[in-house]
Amino acid sequence: MRDTRPGPSLASAMPRDHAPSRSAADAGDARTRQTAPALLAWYDRHRRDLPWRARPGERPDPYHVWLSEIMLQQTTVATVGPYYARFLQRWPTVAALAAADLDAVLHAWQGLGYYARARNLHRCAKAVAGEHGGRFPETEEGLLTLPGIGGYTAAAVAAIAFGAKATPVDGNIERVVARLFALETPLPASKPELRRLAGLLTPETRAGDFAQAMMDLGATLCRPKAPLCLACPLTAFCAARAAGIAETLPRRSPKRARPQKHGVVFWIRCPDGAVLLRRRAEEGLLGGLMEFPSTDWREESWSVSAAIKAAPVKADWQALPGVVEHGFTHFDIDLTLLTGEVPARTKLEGVWVKPEDFAGQALPTLMKKVARHALAALQDAPAAPPETGRRKKKASS
DNA sequence: AATCCGTGGGT
DNA sequence: TACCCAAGGAT
Incomplete structure (x- = not known):
């Protein structure tokens, strides 16, 4: 229902014992x-x-x-x-x-x-x-x-x-x-x-x-x-x-540009299909949440050899095609993925989780993107015929 | 005081 | 695409 009354008049609200508004x-x-x-x-x-x-x-x-x-x-x-x-x-x-x-x-x-x-x-x-x-x-x-x-x-x-x-x-x-x-x-x-x-x-x-x-x-x-x-x-x-x-209005002071950061994620699998997750530090970015192990996130880009030196375990690392991109409030980041196999549930810092159990983990959106990307790439990659058409990206979270 | 903290939707 | 912005707080 529309209200058709006129707006309140300024003058009518002035106290009677005051002079009119000037x-x-x-x-x-x-x-x-x-x-x-x-x-x-x-x-x-x-x-x-x-x-x-x-x-x-x-x-x-x-x-x-x-x-x-x-x-x-x-x-x-x-x-x-x-x-x-x-x-x-x-x-x-x-x-x-x-x-x-x-x-x-x-x-x-x-x-x-x-x-x-x-x-x-x-x-x-x-x-x-x-x-x-x-x-x-x-x-x-x-x-x-x-x-x-x-x-x-x-x-x-x-x-x-x-x-x-x-x-x-x-x-x-x-x-x-x-x-x-x-x-x-x-x-x-x-x-x-x-x-x-x-x-x-x-x-x-x-x-x-x-x-x-x-x-x-x-x-x-x-x-x-x-x-x-x-x-x-x-x-x-x-x-x-x-x-x-x-x-x-309101006006805003200009804000500085967001830097671009880079990191390399280690997608570490063991024979039963589980993947290594670890808990982030309680304080700071994504505090207390789970993540796939990775190098530091820095503005300088990573070479594969430099990244491998930072890996939490020795393995025959294979690069996955593509990158995962994400934007935070104050920086953008792209992550590339290296996959490696370990012979068993090696004792490493973190927990082994099968992909079907990822939903039970507190994974921030960035790490959900990593998981989706890795699972899609690994499903496509082995002995897959060369891609000829456009690939449909499936949500797997 | 300026910077660090996510994410999703709108334009 | 690249922004903007949203019922902010902690340091």
Whole structure:
């Protein structure tokens, strides 16, 4: 249903005992007072029904709010959905999650990325279950002491789960606020100012609904590209809209190019078909996840002879055709593969796993690509007639 | 303070 | 293709 009412008038909201608005400062003051009521009215009509969101009038479950906020860090709603459902079914309470094995949590997190979140999620659950009597702290300061909870998440949980007047500021809200105030300072330098301005907008009550409304607005109308200003409940207050620069905001400082790195993976088989996997270090890139052994990943390319010197075992190495490519946030990588046979399940650092059991391992996407590539190449290679047509790539994970 | 952390979808 | 960007945190 379309709302055909005119937008709120700036003048009508001015206190009666004040002179009519004449200055930009007055207009800005009107903006800070009128934004929340207008936005909440919009939210009450257009609120999205998300799995972790309490129904109107229902009390939110802090565990649900916290779990969803951790998963949603730098991750889209659509991606999170299935993971959230699986976690909640398997670990219905924070106590259940605290009692889980870290390996099980990492495995359930597989594919969601930023795996430090999963380790901190588990640590946080243990802290809440152990040191806080099974209840989450209800203040920003208290929440901030927990692993994996930073300024954004502390404010989001405090506001959404506990009704505190707190102002979470995520990428959506940064964009909405930058446009509302036509702030042209580029990110990330503008972050403190954006937080301050967002705080000015936050109402005394319904701070949680306000935050979610701002995020909904950013996700559906105040989008990065092609914002739908005509449907926006804040268009009357939006300085960027008035100036015709909404789509260009927020500005961003240029980011440096991502380096290209190279590595060589050792696909080590034993006669029963098992392949060697090892666990990565707990800290850093893909921390705690499983991988196929490889050389260092470096910007200098590897020769086969140099790579073989770095192999974890002696073998008759054979190069597989093709490369596996992958992009991370801050670098791109290509991996080439060497296959080698060992006579038995040699005692090496790692575990022997048959390909049909890979699904039971916490393999990051890069290593799933490696497995798919190796299995396809090994299936094609032995005594295969020369390829004449295009080859279809099959997913085998 | 700048850099390091994944991944998938949209354009 | 090559970007952008997403309910950020830790160091």
